[in-house]
Amino acid sequence: DIQMTQSPSTLSASVGDRVTITCRASQNIRSWLAWYQQKPGKAPKLLIYKASSLESGVPSRFSGSGSGTEFTLTISSLQPDDSATYYCQQYNSYWTFGQGTKVEI
Amino acid sequence: QVQLQESGPGLVKPSETLSLTCTVSGGSISDYYWSWIRQPPGKGLEWVGDVYYSANSDYSPSRDSRVTISVDTSKNQFSLKVTSVTAADTAVYYCARPRGQSQSDAFDIWGQGTLVTVSS
Numbered sequence: 387d388i389q390m391t392q393s394p395s396t397l398s399a400s401v402g403d404r405v406t407i408t409c410r411a412s413q414n415i416r417s418w419l420a421w422y423q424q425k426p427g428k429a430p431k432l433l434i435y436k437a438s439s440l441e442s443g444v445p446s447r448f449s450g451s452g453s454g455t456e457f458t459l460t461i462s463s464l465q466p467d468d469s470a471t472y473y474c475q476q477y478n479s480y481w482t483f484g485q486g487t488k489v490e491i
Numbered sequence: 492q493v494q495l496q497e498s499g500p501g502l503v504k505p506s507e508t509l510s511l512t513c514t515v516s517g518g519s520i521s522d523y524y525w526s527w528i529r530q531p532p533g534k535g536l537e538w539v540g541d542v543y544y545s546a547n548s549d550y551s552p553s554r555d556s557r558v559t560i561s562v563d564t565s566k567n568q569f570s571l572k573v574t575s576v577t578a579a580d581t582a583v584y585y586c587a588r589p590r591g592q593s594q595s596d597a598f599d600i601w602g603q604g605t606l607v608t609v610s611s
Contacts, residue, residue, distance in 0.1 A: 387552050420597035429585055429601035430536065441599065473536060477595050480552060481526075481538040 388412055388476050392484035399491065405461040407487045409474035414454050418478040421450055421459045423470045424486075430473060434459065466491055493518035495586045495602035502608050503580075509573040509607055513586030520544050520567045524594045527560060527571045529582040530604075539584075541594065542569050549594070576609045583607075 389412040399405050409419065417437040422430035432441045434450035437457060447462045461468055469491045474484040499511035513525065526541040540550035542560045550558060555573075562569040573580055583604040589596035 418595065429587075429604050430598075431601075432590075432597055432599045435590060435597035435599075475536075475597065477597060480549075481528075483536040483538075485535045 388415060388479055388482050390474055390476055390482050390484040392472075392474055392487050394487060395485065396488045396490065399464050399489070401464055401466060401491060403464045405464050405468075405489065407459045407472055407474075407489075409452075409457045409459070409484050411455045411457075411476055411478075415476045415478035417453050418476060419450070419452070419457050420475045420477065421448075422473045422475065423468075424473065425470045433472075461489075464489075464491060493588065493600050495588065495600060497584060497586050497602045497605040499605060499607070501606060502610065503576055504611050505577055505609055506575055509571070509576050509580060509609070511571045511584055511586075511605065511607070512568050513570070513602055515567045515569075515588075520562065520564055520569065522592055523588055524592075525562065525569045526587045526589070526598065528585045528587055528598075530585070531579075531582045537582075539571065543594075578609050581607065581609045 391410045393408050419437045421434040424430040438450045449460045471486045471488045494516045496514045503509045521544045524541045527539040540560045542548040542562045548560045557574045559572045585604045586602040587598040588600040590599045
């Protein structure tokens with residue numbers, strides 16, 4: 387199984403801050419990585435696919451980068467609505483998720 | 492716009508069978524893979540398995556032999572069964588569909604999720 391490790395587990399930041407979340411894969415997953423945002427009581431929402439492609443309708447302040455085993459999700463200017471838990475997910479071999487990063491504002 | 496809706500009992504007794512159905516609306520179940528993903532309370536997401544409209548199913552490598560996923564194209568539905576449940580199966584269960592028609596893709600369509608509690 388491919389393991390996904392996110393850091394940090396929790397992040398506190400202010401409105402307007404630039405925020406970065408890191409995701410590491412236990413083996414090379416090329417660019418087969420997605421990022422999701424999940425708010426309490428809701429299903430995850432796809433933000434980024436194929437490591438850096440922005441899903442339609444997602445604000446451009448979200449961006450993704452990386453390949454191989456190390457990836458990042460960046461929120462360029464944190465907004466109040468961005469308070470949520472963020473998950474990375476590999477789909478190079480089946481699907482596994484990171485443990486999540488809770489972003490507090 | 493394709494939408495997914497999970498349905499099934501919210502409470503299941505230990506050792507019994509958990510059965511959930513996902514109904515696909517706004518589009519056909521054909522030509523796509525359909526997944527089940529679960530999330531124990533306060534924890535992360537776990538892909539359980541998927542099924543193709545032709546009825547081929549695939550499961551997590553750490554698959555549990557208790558899990559079966561099936562499809563009913565006549566009803567535009569697919570289903571999840573987990574036998575001999577324990578408290579560890581308590582979770583919100585989501586059905587989901589990948590972005591494209593390839594099995595390996597990110598999930599852009601999700602149901603709202605249904606909480607299943609295993610308790611006597």
